[in-house]
Amino acid sequence: MTTIDRNQGLARQIADSLQDDILQNRLSVSERLPSEADLAERFKVSQPTVREAMKILAAKKLIRSKRGPKGGVFVNTPSLDMAAQTLHETTNWLVSLGVIELADIVETRRKLGRMAIEIACEAATREDYKRIEDALLELDHTNISDEDFCRLEVAFHQAVAEASSNAVLRLMMVVVNQSLIPAANMISFQFRERDKVIAYQRQIFSALLSRKTEEAVSAFDALIDYQSGVYDLALQRREERQSAEAAR
Structure with a gap:
């Protein structure tokens, strides 16, 4: 479980933690991220907070969303x-x-x-x-x-x-x-x-x-x-x- 400091912005901290996972290749290019529910459990926060973290990562173009049966949130290919x-x-x-x-x-x-x-x-x-x-x-x-x-x-x-x-x-x-x-x-x-x-x-x-x-x-x-x-x-x-x- 990742430790989150409640005195700081939760969504920002979650985004920073996942960004570090991506940059350190713990989350590989094109890998699907865990679901919002799984991430909420991992960080011990609500799903809306996880959703805000996803918006931060998407703004940095580190992740992309894909719809459909095989959809989800994936690590973006770097450019x-x-x-x-x-x-x-x-x-x-x-x-x-x-x-x-x-x-x-x-x-x-x-x-x-x-x-x-x-x-x-x-x-x-x-x-x-x-x-x-x-x-x-x-x-x-x-x-x-x-x-x-x-x-x-x-x-x-x-x-x-x-x-x-x-x-x-x-x-x-x-x-x-x-x-x-x-x-x-x-x-x-x-x-x-x-x-x-x-x-x-x-x-x-x-x-x-x-x-x-x-x-x-x-x-x-x-x-x-x-x-x-x-x-x-x-x-x-x-x-x-x-x-x-x-x-x-």
């Missing part, structure tokens, strides 16, 4: 998207608290992004080019929302990273693209000029098509330089706003 989902909330929190500085995000994006572009110039296939171009074409619309623009910007850079067959680099780029970029955009999107971002991305794509590594990296560096300036402006305006509020 890079699952890893990004797990990291996304924590990353946003760390950025908002200032634990991760925007300067750190810029430096990480620059170094890993260069590596991804260099590999893409060498290894990109026709399918890779199609994914990158599709993301760029979707991005280049004046009537899309700020949220969609941020999402499609991430899709463009991730499509470039997908041209690499290196699973470790792809995972790192998922973290950078799907966690760090949205966290930074949350602060700076009001000050960014979309046309400039798209122009730099067009230059990157054109150089990738021609397999001109230096040109692609140069265009990427110019994009990062521009976005770094936007981050600086956003932080400056935030500090000015905070100072004005404190003076009232």
